[in-house]
Amino acid sequence: MAEPDSLPPALAAFLAAAPSGRPPRMDVGIALPDLGPWVAGNALPGVWSFPAPAPGPHVAIVAATHGNEIGGAVLLDRWLRAGLRPACGRLSLVFANLDALGRFDPEDPTASRFIDEDLNRLWDEETLSSGRRSCELRRARALRPLFDTVDVLLDLHSMLWPSDPLILTGRPRRAADLALRLGMPPLVVADEGHAAGLRLIDYGPFAEPEGDRTAILLEAGAHWEEPTVAVMEQAAARLLRLTGLMTEAMPEPRPAAPRLAxxxxxxxxxxxxxxxxxxxxxxxxxxxxxxxxxxxxxxxxxxxxxxxxxxxxxxxxxxxxxxxxxxxxxxx
Structure with missing residues (x-):
């Protein structure tokens, strides 16, 4: 595991400036592509869902649950432009927080994590069925019927602070087993989530102890860096191969031996x-x-x-x- 040396200069400046006011500009090494062709979706706004003639699981790849984490949107744009289609089952590519993503500004890249509240803390029945209103709750309620049909979900995220990439699995052992089979990245962490609310991977169908639907969350590396997008693509493509949705041979790095914590x-x-x-x-x-x-x-x-x-x-x-x-x- 990596040792905690000094912070990268941009992050050190960010941290030092925190008590005194607005943080300084941080470097953004990737560009958010023009998502105009994908906003309308073919299933819901920002959701593209493609059935295959042959039966198989419904797999969803979710990007931009946090609007400032643009790496997943870069990947989905790449796949949509390439015309990726499943060999069996159904593949759904989801730009989750469209409104926050649309506000991403490379001059202030941390500002668009969400509009009103964190979309990844809303996935309990009480909150989803409540009378509360927010931009993110409206989006969660719109996406919920789609997620109710998903068998395997991969939620793509990136990180502000330096960290080795990892997969978070929540409580179900079946999620940890899937992440260990995926093996990219090799560090798998099973946890209970956040005190502030349930994540998408903790949503009912994915978290039921005796269920068979599975969701995992990839923390692929640093925000706004091309190597992070590469980790996302390697992991997502490997998941499509494991689930049978992608059959053609594609070169991939040999995974290191996975470890579960x-x-x-x-x-x-x-x-x-x-x-x-x-x-x-x-x-x-x-x-x-x-x-x-x-x-x-x-x-x-x-x-x-x-x-x-x-x-x-x-x-x-x-x-x-x-x-x-x-x-x-x-x-x-």
């Missing part, structure tokens, strides 16, 4: 003063239990066990947000 503690920031003692990189393993890694006001945050994997530490965290997940390797 189970989250043992999710740390949610309680105060505005939450701070790590050093700029930990996601994927770092802390050797000894009871190691102090952060302070949340007066509360000490310590590792609960030896060989503690730090999952996606957020180096600038607001109260109520997940600051870090700590995990133990299964079988270690």
């Amino acid at each position: 189970a989250v043992t503690r999710t740390v949610t920031a309680r105060t505005p003063g939450f701070a790590f003692l050093r700029p930990f990189r996601g994927g770092h393993v802390v050797p000894a239990r009871n190691t102090l890694i952060a302070l949340d006001g007066e509360e000490e945050i310590r590792t609960p066990h030896d060989d503690c994997l730090l999952v996606m530490p957020s180096l600038r965290t607001m109260p109520g947000q997940t600051a870090v997940r700590m995990a133990r390797f299964v079988g270690a």
Whole structure:
């Protein structure tokens, strides 16, 4: 696993500027393509769904659940322009938060994560059926009937803070099994989600203990970088091969041996003063239990066990947000 060295200069400046006001401009190494041809969709706005003559599973690849994470939209645009079609079953390509994605500005690339609220914290029955209104809830309710028909879903994400790529699987063992079979990237983390609300991969049909529908979330690497798009494409193409939707031979990197880690503690920031003692990189393993890694006001945050994997530490965290997940390797 990668060691927590110094932050990239742009991120160091971002973090240093956080207490004093607006963060500085961050570099965007990829361009959001013209999505005009895809906005209308053929199933729903922003949703393109293609059946094959032969039977098979319904697989959905979801991009831009967060509007500032444009790598998945770059990939779906590439596949749509190439005319990708499934050999069996049904393939749905979903631009999830169209409104936020449409506001993406490379001069202020962190600003368009959502319009009103996080689309990836709304996927419980009570919230979806409530009288609440927001841009994201309206979109979740529109997408819900489609997701109710999906057998296998891959939600494409990227990360602000430095971290090894990984797959998040939620609670069902079948999701971890799928992620381990996928093996790209090789780090698989099973967790309980966020205190702030359920993710799409935690939505009822995908999370039922005895169900057979499966959803996994790919954190493919840093926002706005071409290598992140490459990881998304490798993982999504491999998923289509595993599910039988893609049959033609395509070159792919040989996956490393996958490893599964189970989250043992999710740390949610309680105060505005939450701070790590050093700029930990996601994927770092802390050797000894009871190691102090952060302070949340007066509360000490310590590792609960030896060989503690730090999952996606957020180096600038607001109260109520997940600051870090700590995990133990299964079988270690």
